Amino acid sequence: MDEMDLDLQQMIPDILNGDTARFELIMQRYQRRIFSYCYHMLGHYSEAEDCTQEVFIKTFRKLDQYNLERPFEAWLYAIASNCCIDIIRKRRLSKYFPVLYRSDEHNRPVDQAIEDTYYNEHVLRAMSKLTPEERSLLILRCVEDKDYKEIADIMQQNSSSLRKKFERTAAKFRKYHAHIQGGRPDGSRQPQSRPQNHIS
Structure with a gap:
């Protein structure tokens, strides 16, 4: 104490x-x-x-x-x-989360990829797909910079299970964010296919 x-x-x-x-x-x-x-x-x-x-x-x-x-x-x-x-x-629909997702080519933990810098349309949409509890976990870990013991005290959950939950939540966030951006979870862009002419 x-x-x-x-x-x-x-x-x-x-x-x-x-x-x-x-x-x-x-x-x-x-x-x-x-x-x-x-x-x-x-x-x-x-x-x-x-x-x-x-x-x-x-x-x-x-x-x-x-x-x-x-x-x-x-x-x-x-x-x-x-x-x-x-x-x-x-x-019911939450739209505003002032955090910034930064691509990480080495797929390091998402706490290195989220910052409270500015509003980002892609981040808002990706965060809106998470549950409130998942958002809280990301914010406590990434924005508030709390360790898992502190988060466990706050959320009244086991710290080791929270660590696993964070990893799953981070993966979900990367997936949603990459999909919204039209890229991959590592931040790279999907190759754009050439437009094809369709004859009706």
Whole structure:
């Protein structure tokens, strides 16, 4: 348990005993990171703002359910993940994911190929074919740069199974992205066939 979690172990009982002003310190500490995660999940600034606010409202309401043995950040990200997934499911069609796919000729892990650089039409369409849980896994690993132990704490899953799930998800993403681009999963382009004249 790091110094930050030890500090929170002192703050949370105070908050539960009525010192709600201390909760603002928690918000200040995590607000930027939670907003960043929500923004990458949702791809919409105002939605991410609303979702971030909802995350902290739920965190405050559920604070008495928090297990002090669990890393607080993992618990907070889990709440954020659930909030984002709820929004995505309500949309039915999710279109905006501000991540960039960069071709990798050596087919290295996709966490070297996704960055939060700008909107990319091909990426948006490829990401939309993944489940919300798969998107969350990619974003936590590739954009938030969290290791599998941290992701396991957030998603409440075994880290080794998450690693395998990530590899499968990465392969799916590469396949979808390559298909949309008209290329191969390694980023190369499919050879274009010459147009043929058809006589009707």
